[in-house]
Amino acid sequence: MKIISVVGTRPNFIKIxxxxxxxxxxxxxxxxxxxxxxxxxxxxSKLFFDDLEIPKPDVNLRVGSASDVTQTANIVRESENIIxxxxxxxVVVVGDVNSTLAAALTAVKCNIQVxxxxxxxxxxxxxxxxxxxxxxxxHVSDFLFTTEESANRNLANEGISKSKxxxxxxxxxxxxxxxxxxxxxxxxxxxxxxxxNNYSVLTLHxxxxxxxxxxxxxxxxxxxxxxxxxxxxxPMHPRTMKNLRNFNLFDKIKNQKNIVLTEPLGYxxxxxxxxxxxxxxxxxGGIQEETTVLGIPCITLRNNTERPVTVxxxxxxxxxxxxxxxxxxxxxxxxxxxxxxxxxxxxxGKAAKRIVDIIIKDFN
Numbered sequence: 001m002k003i004i005s006v007v008g009t010r011p012n013f014i015k016i017x018x019x020x021x022x023x024x025x026x027x028x029x030x031x032x033x034x035x036x037x038x039x040x041x042x043x044x045s046k047l048f049f050d051d052l053e054i055p056k057p058d059v060n061l062r063v064g065s066a067s068d069v070t071q072t073a074n075i076v077r078e079s080e081n082i083i084x085x086x087x088x089x090x091v092v093v094v095g096d097v098n099s100t101l102a103a104a105l106t107a108v109k110c111n112i113q114v115x116x117x118x119x120x121x122x123x124x125x126x127x128x129x130x131x132x133x134x135x136x137x138x139h140v141s142d143f144l145f146t147t148e149e150s151a152n153r154n155l156a157n158e159g160i161s162k163s164k165x166x167x168x169x170x171x172x173x174x175x176x177x178x179x180x181x182x183x184x185x186x187x188x189x190x191x192x193x194x195x196x197n198n199y200s201v202l203t204l205h206x207x208x209x210x211x212x213x214x215x216x217x218x219x220x221x222x223x224x225x226x227x228x229x230x231x232x233x234x235p236m237h238p239r240t241m242k243n244l245r246n247f248n249l250f251d252k253i254k255n256q257k258n259i260v261l262t263e264p265l266g267y268x269x270x271x272x273x274x275x276x277x278x279x280x281x282x283x284x285g286g287i288q289e290e291t292t293v294l295g296i297p298c299i300t301l302r303n304n305t306e307r308p309v310t311v312x313x314x315x316x317x318x319x320x321x322x323x324x325x326x327x328x329x330x331x332x333x334x335x336x337x338x339x340x341x342x343x344x345x346x347x348x349g350k351a352a353k354r355i356v357d358i359i360i361k362d363f364n
Contacts (some may be wrong), residue, residue: 001363002030004088005213007057007081008038008099010048011172011286014267016116017052018174018352026360033071035100036075037062051267052175068098070127075102084111093137094307095128095169096285101137109139115169117355119144120151121285121306129207134306143362145355146310147172148344149261153296164360167339169351170344172289177349186272192233192260196276199260200230200330206239206283209301209321213247219301222251222323225257226330232281233273235251235265251272267317270283279333281326288316290338297330313342 003023007016016033023031035057039045049056063071063076076099077209081108083091092109093100094117104114119138123131137157138144146152147170155165187219189196202223208217223232234253238245244250253259265273271290274280281295288307291298293312303320310316319325346354 001089002032002086003026003092003359004032004034004083004086005092005094006034006036006103007094008036008063008075008362009097010332011269011284012094012097012099013048013052013054014175014286015046015171016092017054017115017153018171018178018274019355020054020076020350022356029360032058032082032088032203034059034061034079034082034103036076036079036103038063038071038097038099039115047266049107049180052179052304072098072102075099076106079106080110083107083112085358088112090143090359092117093141096134096137098129100135101133103333104137104140110118113142114140115143115145115355115359116141117145117168118147120146120150120153120155120165121148123304125304127208131283131306143359145351145358147351148307149347150156150232150308150338158327167346168354168358169346169348170288170289171351171355173347174295174349174351175267176271176290177291180275181267183271183275186269188265188269188272189276192262193235194231194260194276195267197230197278199277200232201236201273201277201280201282202232203237203280203282203284203287204234204301205242205286206302208363209283210237210240211236211241215248216247217251217252218323220249220324222321223253223259224256225323225327226281227256229330229334230278231258231260233260233262233277235262235273237264250325272362279330281330281341285334288314289347291315292341293343297333297342299326299333302328313344315341 063074107114145168277357281299283301288310292310298316
């Protein structure tokens with residue numbers, strides 16, 4: 001059988017790596033890796049592919065940056081040519097980005113079956129572009145591989161047949177498990193002059209936080225108070241950097257002495273940075289999962305999460321961007337309060353094997 005896997009962003013790379021490694025164990029499967037180029041930073045993409053030991057993509061569509069609608073349309077147009085040429089039995093998409101939805105729609109229109117890895121997650125906030133991508137992708141897919149029980153319930157509630165739903169586990173955690181030891185060799189702490197458990201990490205990229213000037217100013221104001229008590233390491237997403245400069249806010253954050261700004265980091269360096277931190281502040285979905293398994297407290301700067309298991313069983317606390325809530329949560333952690341975490345079911349590093357076994361069984 002022939003499988004095309006489609007990736008477009010750095011979180012997609014993390015999720016697809018263990019699946020590629022598992023597929024390699026099956027010579028009866030021909031695998032084609034398509035990179036849409038949705039995240040188009042060549043050096044960052046190369047660094048992630050090297051860190052995760054992902055083979056060079058067989059195809060790079062190089063769609064680049066654009067509005068959600070234009071970018072999705074561009075990926076649909078470009079991926080059609082590849083699907084018609086390769087004639088795969090199955091197209092695998094991961095996550096919830098524009099590449100995920102565009103590749104799924106293209107495959108369905110070409111009468112090719114689709115597997116959605118990380119299906120069923122819901123924030124119930126349709127203002128999030130990712131939420132629309134999740135819902136639409138799930139409703140055109142033939143295999144829906146879920147990471148947590150809430151996703152199974154969401155899909156059932158939306159009328160999707162149980163025969164299509166497979167509770168397989170979390171590929172993000174497969175990657176973390178297989179690279180954890182390697183990340184310990186990272187020199188990022190010494191490079192940034194950091195002491196273990198004596199700093200926090202910040203990531204920020206959601207449109208609701210960084211695309212509006214007042215929202216971004218509010219976040220910077222909150223960080224100003226926290227950095228007086230602990231060093232904050234901030235690997236800056238290109239979208240965030242662009243908006244800080246456009247809104248004339250970059251100097252406001254650059255001049256805060258206890259905030260350490262860096263370029264986006266590779267997978268291993270960032271995994272080391274998280275693993276050794278006191279806590280993480282983020283608006284990322286994947287980081288909520290990774291911190292849960294690492295046992296690192298996570299303060300999520302959002303009103304909702306599509307990964308409720310990280311709150312119910314993990315180390316995640318939702319605070320929105322309310323200054324009082326964020327300050328209270330960070331102060332508790334700085335005083336030594338910690339969260340008791342339980343690893344969610346099937347977050348055991350074996351999700352890729354479950355997924356590939358199910359696909360092979362179905363196609364046989």
